[in-house]
Amino acid sequence: MEMEMEDTKAAPPPPSDLDVTGDKRKRDDDASSSVAGKDAQHPMWKTSLCSFFRRPAADGCSHGESCRYAHSEEELRPRPDGTWDPTSDRAKKLRKVADEVDEEPVTVDDSALDKCLVGLPRGWASDRLKTFLHDKGVSYATAKKKKGMTVGFVTFENIEQLKNAIEVLTENQSGGKEIKIADANRRSHQKLNTERPVSDNGVATENGTSVDIPPGGTSAPEAAISSKKSVRDAVTPLAHMPYNDQLEHKKNNIAQILKRLTRNARKACPTAIPLPDWVFKSKEIGGLPCKLEGILESPVINGYRNKCEFSVGFSLEGKKTVGFMLGNFREGVTAVEEPVDCLNVSEISCKYALMFQDFLQSSSLPVWNRIDNCGFWRQFTVREGRCPDAQNAETQISEVMLIVQVCSTGVDEALMKDEFDKLTVALEQGAATCLPPLPLTTIVVQDHKGISNAAPADCPLIPLLVPKVDQSEGTVDKTRIHDHISSLRFSISPTAFFQVNTLAAERLYTLAGDWANLNLGTLLFDVCCGTGTIGLTLAHRVGMVVGIEMNESAVSDAQRNALINGVKNCRFVCGKAEDVMGSLLTEYLGSPQQDIPVSEGEVSGSVKDEEVIDGSQRSENMDSSKEKNDSGENQELRDTPPDCPAVIDEIKGNSSYRVSNGLEGSHDEYKEPVGEDTCGEASSINESVDLKVSDSLEDSKTCHDGSSIPNNDVTATTACQFQDIVAIVDPPRVGLHPTVIKALRTHPRIRRLVYISCNPDSLVANAIELCTPSSERQEKNKGNRGWRTMSSAGLARQRTKSMPNSEPFVPKKAMAVDLFPHTSHCEMVMLFER
Numbered sequence: 001m002e003m004e005m006e007d008t009k010a011a012p013p014p015p016s017d018l019d020v021t022g023d024k025r026k027r028d029d030d031a032s033s034s035v036a037g038k039d040a041q042h043p044m045w046k047t048s049l050c051s052f053f054r055r056p057a058a059d060g061c062s063h064g065e066s067c068r069y070a071h072s073e074e075e076l077r078p079r080p081d082g083t084w085d086p087t088s089d090r091a092k093k094l095r096k097v098a099d100e101v102d103e104e105p106v107t108v109d110d111s112a113l114d115k116c117l118v119g120l121p122r123g124w125a126s127d128r129l130k131t132f133l134h135d136k137g138v139s140y141a142t143a144k145k146k147k148g149m150t151v152g153f154v155t156f157e158n159i160e161q162l163k164n165a166i167e168v169l170t171e172n173q174s175g176g177k178e179i180k181i182a183d184a185n186r187r188s189h190q191k192l193n194t195e196r197p198v199s200d201n202g203v204a205t206e207n208g209t210s211v212d213i214p215p216g217g218t219s220a221p222e223a224a225i226s227s228k229k230s231v232r233d234a235v236t237p238l239a240h241m242p243y244n245d246q247l248e249h250k251k252n253n254i255a256q257i258l259k260r261l262t263r264n265a266r267k268a269c270p271t272a273i274p275l276p277d278w279v280f281k282s283k284e285i286g287g288l289p290c291k292l293e294g295i296l297e298s299p300v301i302n303g304y305r306n307k308c309e310f311s312v313g314f315s316l317e318g319k320k321t322v323g324f325m326l327g328n329f330r331e332g333v334t335a336v337e338e339p340v341d342c343l344n345v346s347e348i349s350c351k352y353a354l355m356f357q358d359f360l361q362s363s364s365l366p367v368w369n370r371i372d373n374c375g376f377w378r379q380f381t382v383r384e385g386r387c388p389d390a391q392n393a394e395t396q397i398s399e400v401m402l403i404v405q406v407c408s409t410g411v412d413e414a415l416m417k418d419e420f421d422k423l424t425v426a427l428e429q430g431a432a433t434c435l436p437p438l439p440l441t442t443i444v445v446q447d448h449k450g451i452s453n454a455a456p457a458d459c460p461l462i463p464l465l466v467p468k469v470d471q472s473e474g475t476v477d478k479t480r481i482h483d484h485i486s487s488l489r490f491s492i493s494p495t496a497f498f499q500v501n502t503l504a505a506e507r508l509y510t511l512a513g514d515w516a517n518l519n520l521g522t523l524l525f526d527v528c529c530g531t532g533t534i535g536l537t538l539a540h541r542v543g544m545v546v547g548i549e550m551n552e553s554a555v556s557d558a559q560r561n562a563l564i565n566g567v568k569n570c571r572f573v574c575g576k577a578e579d580v581m582g583s584l585l586t587e588y589l590g591s592p593q594q595d596i597p598v599s600e601g602e603v604s605g606s607v608k609d610e611e612v613i614d615g616s617q618r619s620e621n622m623d624s625s626k627e628k629n630d631s632g633e634n635q636e637l638r639d640t641p642p643d644c645p646a647v648i649d650e651i652k653g654n655s656s657y658r659v660s661n662g663l664e665g666s667h668d669e670y671k672e673p674v675g676e677d678t679c680g681e682a683s684s685i686n687e688s689v690d691l692k693v694s695d696s697l698e699d700s701k702t703c704h705d706g707s708s709i710p711n712n713d714v715t716a717t718t719a720c721q722f723q724d725i726v727a728i729v730d731p732p733r734v735g736l737h738p739t740v741i742k743a744l745r746t747h748p749r750i751r752r753l754v755y756i757s758c759n760p761d762s763l764v765a766n767a768i769e770l771c772t773p774s775s776e777r778q779e780k781n782k783g784n785r786g787w788r789t790m791s792s793a794g795l796a797r798q799r800t801k802s803m804p805n806s807e808p809f810v811p812k813k814a815m816a817v818d819l820f821p822h823t824s825h826c827e828m829v830m831l832f833e834r
């Protein structure tokens with residue numbers, strides 16, 4: 001799919017600016033007439049026919065000899081690129097000759113009949129594509145299309161069919177959009193398989209046994225790109241550079257992206273309001289919004305990933321393979337290759353991937369077919385935990401969790417169980433027979449029936465190998481492993497986020513804590529807290545931490561982690577930040593308008609232990625506010641404080657958002673991006689809200705995966721005693737929801753905000769909203785009209801117009817932190833103050 005196939009009708013060359021008619025042309029004429037005498041050698045001199053040339057003689061060109069346009073075919077000169085004015089007889093003649101040459105009978109090799117159609121509506125599946133082709137009178141051999149992609153694969157039976165398709169499709173469009181036709185390469189093994197009969201579910205049958213069909217079925221082509229890229233290039237595209245050059249490259253990229261913040265804030269600043277100082281001063285630092293202090297290198301460069309999500313599929317040679325895809329599925333690449341030479345993957349992960357791959361060769365269940373969305377074995381994830389004080393990321397791996405993703409649809413239960421038993425034995429034996437033996441703590445199956453590999457967090461989990469009871473944690477343990485950051489032990493459940501480079505993450509969190517300028521009078525909001533890593537590692541430096549996280553298992557982990565590390569001044573709230581942020585700010589700090597002052601003599605240090613530690617000390621007031629409504633939602637947080645603009649906006653249904661293109665809420669580099677043009681992460685009031693504040697009156701609560709959450713909840717009872725309110729936000733790639741941004745920006749007591757980002761684009765979009773001065777009178781939010789065609793920065797600018805009048809933040813400093821050596825990804829930290 002690399003090159004688009006040329007339209008057989010030669011397209012006229014793009015008109016030069018001399019070709020346009022009307023006023024512009026007149027201005028050019030005037031200008032040219034004045035220079036013509038002096039500079040008859042202008043490169044475009046007489047390369048276009050004068051429009052007066054075709055008109056009646058009476059309307060002749062008034063420029064006469066000095067006109068820079070040709071007045072006859074003879075006078076016409078070729079353009080600098082060798083082409084002729086497309087309206088000239090010469091150009092028309094050349095096109096005719098070219099068309100005739102095209103008519104010559106040509107011999108085509110079969111693979112030339114495999115094509116990719118680019119620009120199809122994403123919502124179409126194969127059936128819709130076939131109907132479309134049928135309606136247009138396009139004949140073909142096979143047509144395949146997967147929902148969510150703009151590319152479809154069509155194989156034609158002969159050159160006539162192909163020619164007809166080119167003619168019809170490049171003129172007829174799908175939904176008004178142009179369809180391009182590109183070449184696609186058929187995989188070598190697919191040519192051999194074309195005669196196999198195919199059963200309804202896409203599984204070929206050979207002598208009565210079921211056989212996997214490589215993705216794409218019998219003849220779907222593989223995009224040409226896949227055969228040219230190695231897995232090393234696909235996974236670690238910077239591996240060819242020395243590490244110092246990689247760092248320089250990433251820092252420069254981030255600097256370029258940061259400059260967008262300045263440009264956009266300048267554009268978005270209301271005309272009646274003076275530009276902020278930082279925008280003026282940006283000229284002194286090359287357009288940057290603040291100083292980019294540099295890039296922190298990763299303490300470990302190779303084998304640093306503690307989590308690898310291996311795809312399961314077919315290699316280019318047609319072998320069942322566990323590894324990485326060679327490119328983006330949406331571009332039509334489905335080939336999976338072994339993780340050979342991928343410097344970021346640990347040796348242990350490679351060994352487990354190979355073990356699973358060996359097992360698949362004799363499994364009676366098929367591997368997942370990405371084109372037809374059928375099959376059983378889908379994905380294999382290796383998560384590693386390291387011992388405390390690990391200095392060498394690779395050698396100190398002490399725990400391993402293996403997550404096998406399958407799709408159980410239509411599979412016999414007994415057969416499935418039998419396969420799981422065999423798999424457990426294979427992995428356990430494989431680990432034990434390695435030299436030295438590999439750690440193996442737990443194996444869990446994730447049964448995911450959806451199309452994308454990114455399974456929802458509440459996907460059913462089936463434990464195959466359960467770790468031994470860990471008495472120190474006081475619970476019957478489920479599938480979990482442990483890692484260590486800043487001398488704290490972190491319990492990690494299968495679906496909880498944990499930074500993939502633990503040692504570099506430690507540096508990241510330390511930097512964020514330093515920039516947050518914490519003290520014991522600080523109330524720290526840890527927004528998107530995951531397993532509580534940031535809040536817990538900084539808890540000893542603040543009065544109290546309130547963590548917010550939407551993944552229920554991660555919240556359960558965070559509470560467990562507080563308990564096992566003896567940290568008592570943290571509260572973790574389970575809910576989407578956009579649903580709970582406004583209410584939590586009001587709960588702890590009063591409503592934005594109230595701006596409760598801290599009276600003299602009030603505690604400026606840490607909150608008294610008994611007030612925070614013991615959940616049972618929760619005030620009457622708090623308890624009653626936690627009453628649930630009929631739908632089981634927490635009334636306290638569902639009720640809209642009338643004076644909280646962020647929440648009011650959401651109730652109006654304005655919460656749909658897209659901060660950045662093609663992103664989903666995940667930090668993991670290998671995941672396929674999903675839903676490029678959707679407001680995917682939007683959570684509107686119509687969606688069910690997964691909102692639970694753990695009940696401090698109970699000793700524990702049970703999570704969807706069966707594990708219990710120890711209760712370590714602390715409350716807002718005395719929160720207003722805190723003088724210093726800081727937010728550290730660490731959102732997924734898509735960035736923070738606009739409702740969260742609005743809540744943080746409009747609450748005057750938040751003076752400092754540290755933004756940790758794995759995606760500088762979404763950081764810039766969020767920062768535009770945080771830092772652009774608001775106007776005296778807000779425009780009504782137009783509900784992101786036209787968002788599909790807008791850049792993330794453009795959308796953010798649009799939103800600043802409806803930002804309630806509030807003090808903007810000022811970008812103070814930024815630092816890149818390399819968590820992902822050899823890849824183009826990079827984390828960064830940015831400090832905002834006001």
Ligand SMILES: C[S@@+](CC[C@H](N)C(=O)[O-])C[C@H]1O[C@@H](n2cnc3c(N)ncnc32)[C@H](O)[C@@H]1O
Nearest residue numbers: 497528529530533549550551576577730731732
């Ligand atoms: C980049 S991770 C950071 C986690 C944690 N700070 C850490 O470093 O381990 C982002 C986290 O945000 C959570 N998340 C994603 N969208 C969210 C939302 N709308 N509200 C709250 N949490 C969200 C994810 O589940 C994930 O745990």
